Amino acid sequence: MFPTPPNSNKPNSTELSDTEAQKKGNRPSIFHQPSAVWAISFACMVSFMGIGLVDPILPAISRELNSTPSQTMLLFTSYLLVTSAAMFFAGFISSRLGVKRTLTVGLALIVLSATLAGTAGSVDAIIGFRAGWGLGNALFISTALAAIVGAASGGSGQAIILYEAALGVDLAVGPLVGGALGSISWRMPFFGTAALMTIGLAAIIALLPKPTNTATKASLWVGSCTCFHLGARGAALDPQVRAPPGTFDQLCHVCRVPHHYGNWSPQLADTCWHSRRGRIVSRRSQHCTH
Template identity: 20%
Template structure:
């Protein structure tokens, strides 16, 4: 299919919009959880199912999005995805019980599973690998703002309106997204291939059981033996998928692409590092409200410096990678992020707000640098045959890692509640633990070679010189 300049110009904006909607919705719930809990007569610390149900659904169905986009076209699938996401948002706003809310979050997740991955797949098809760094740098910017703007916006809406509006605001964005996609979204397709139903069942339900098992540890609503059994069942299904994929002619997630070292390291690094970064938007608003007694509005606004830091760092990511390379950047930025997360254990209600705002601002800069570098190095060395599957696997990893971050941090918080101490001290211990895990995650990126990713920066420099 011939790509018009008009489509090419609008495509990054479409992907950026999809990334923003998905990232915002995944976190706007965090600040509103106490208000929703009161409305639904539930404990604020038992509300993570409303967050995890969305991320689990997205993670489970993302591999299907790649097959659907290849089969029916990126534009058609993207418009359907945004429509489902928008209708699911309306249904969430009308929910009057936690069960209804979780159910309609699943509907949202079905749309979210196709929305961002299909948009990014279109980018991979439209742009050569040498241009991925500036394009993904632009696209991920609103995705970084979403997780930190979400808690702030949630606090504003809960304070001056009702929690229902955190879902209703998705409707106008969804309608605009559909109109814009009809006008600018390219409709890429590939030759038909058989859908791997067995692989989908093994891989998808394996992810669900694994994540659910971790969540059950945190909620403590069942015996520990049941949580262990569910987690083990998830691991077993994933191992069975590997056995199946080695023998299938067209597996859902082809295993040979993991032989690309930068892709494998990027995937593993995403899982390890996002345990820490994924917990911050969940834990921080809860600590400020439940532990410190702050209002929802103030707790949400405290995340604004992270968004500002993310924006500022975007203009410096390429230069940082040019100076230090992907390997050193990712190793040390993980250490910095871990140290910042651990520093939140020192925060108390009596301390000045500036002492919390500064580390949140620096955290935003560090997260922006880490996410852009991780996403680019993960996809950079894949060939065209692996682009769709690799993109789907990266999207799965990102979503499941966010869910893991919430579930693991909730489990750690529940663990510390078994010990004497105040709620504030339990949050402090949780932040310290998650910070240490994040520092350790930096060891994953030592598996990169010093020269990995250099061609991405050098190609961009050559284009600049040619243009000059």
């Protein structure tokens, strides 16, 4: 047995605990964030409010506009379907417009669509404006998380917590706001959302700084669209190549509809997905070698 040298470089438990305590003490609080983070979080809350906002006013819309049950439910379907489909192209668009421009374009589409939906005189017009609302929502929410992570202090963990908290609060408050404003008129929830989104748009334009670095342009590959149309069942199940939350996770239910009814070939869908997966793995391996 040899005694431990006095100048050993191995840190003891006291030093480790002091270091950890120092790191925890220097870590910024989740509530001490730049103004841009709070502006994006507020816009996220209002953005997801559009999902449950129309739920309380569906009976009033059906009664006053003499719409059928199928037309009434299309107010949900047009919004969610366009949101899901547009997420495939959101990365392609944001890599060319930039994060701030993509956010502002998405919010501007939401403001315009919500305002026009409030002034519409037929349920078909509201369905179309809800589709435009979904397009703006897809451009915004697919870029908002990256913007929060880039602007937040304290690491990506705290930024993701703020993002998820904003979505959770919004999904819970949306039907309440829709019911409160819908008691005045079924048009008021649309105008209320447009007003809140205008505030969020102005805050992002004023507070979110322009990025200093140039983002890598994403490629628009037709296979991504084909996977969507063919019902790529492997897209949400492959454990080695996972898409970000909000893309395949939200599209999984929509993608399986045509495959469930037998309109598309499952072999062709699997071939398309594995071809896309091979290209992703190849690009990652080339990046690692360089």
